[in-house]
Amino acid sequence: MTHVFPISSALFLVIVSLLHFYWAFGGKWGTDSVIPTTADHSRPTFSPGKGGTVVVACLLTCAAYLLLAQSGYLPPVLAPALIQWGCIVCAAVFVLRAVGDFNYIGFFKKVKNTKFARQDTALFTPLCLWLGISFLLVLF
Template identity: 40%
Template sequence: MIYLTLLLTAIFLILSAIHIYWALGGEAGKVAAIPVKDNGQRSFSPSKTGTLAVAVALFCFAVLLFCIGVQSVTVLRPLGWLLALVLFLRAIGDFKLVGFFKRPSASVFAKNDSRFYSPLCLFLAAGVLYISF
């Protein structure tokens, strides 16, 4: 279990670092990370503050997992269950733009979401749930 904890912690730290890169003005990969509506327009334009907030949240998730899985802080387990639920719901999606059950789309985001993002969320959800029990 320690190796799974460290792997998931590392994934959250990497995702946090990517969001910090974007918040500081980095452009690589940004287009592929934002859902696109049917008319080809981005569904939203993330602000630097919002992107940084996501980075902080991802960092907190890494710390949470580390505390639950390595430090065995059992009082935090319900937060792990909640995080697993949120990640599972993200994998399922909104039935429109994100998740396994989104509408078909040829956008770069939609292709990456089907290949990488949603499966990663499902993997993270399962791993977080396993660590939290």
Template identity: 35%
Template sequence: MEVIALLLATVFIFLSGLHLYWVLFGIKDPTQVLPTNEDGKLLMGPGKIGTLLVGLFLAFFASVYLNKVLEFFSFDGLTYISFGIGFLFLARTIGDFKYVGFFKSVKSTNFAFMDTRYYSPLSLMVTVLIFVLEIWG
């Protein structure tokens, strides 16, 4: 189970680093990483602070799973936090039924293509790994 925890930590460290990179250097093509409507208009503009907060949350998620291997702090509620992260990513995988997730109805945008091919499968993989780790670990 340590391998799963390390894999999750690695994914979260990578995603956190990507968000911090975007804070410092910007996003080259926002239509590939942020949902857009059919006209190509961005549906959200998180800005630098929002992107930084997401990066920090992802770094916190990484610390939760690194702690399962390194045990650098002891906290009884860590399993509940981990399940919460799992449910958060399950919600991301399912999506909003319009622009995000496997069940989206708008499928003709750059983001929809990237979401179907990369983001939603990654989110599903993270969800499954978290639940496997917490239920059978």
């Protein structure tokens, strides 16, 4: 059971990273439901640029590495303390993402009737909680 969290979580992180690279270089599949929109569906709450999307993709790949290195599946290329602190930061980021901004994202969002909000409730937020728990588990 202890292998399930880091391996499945790293796989999810790599898949989501590849999706971000796909979107950064012009892919359109899935883009209609991955950006929060206002309550009246009139506009997205933000417009990610190519550079920002590439940065997110790279960070997700780094997070997968940190998870696998901390759990012993990959050799460390960073100091163990940096890997551990990286996992702490990742755990915090993913748990905070699951909690949300109390408006458009997370378990406590107010806007719940958009396509993104439904996807967020069903998929994105539980995945973030899963990832946050995975990072916490590999620390102990």
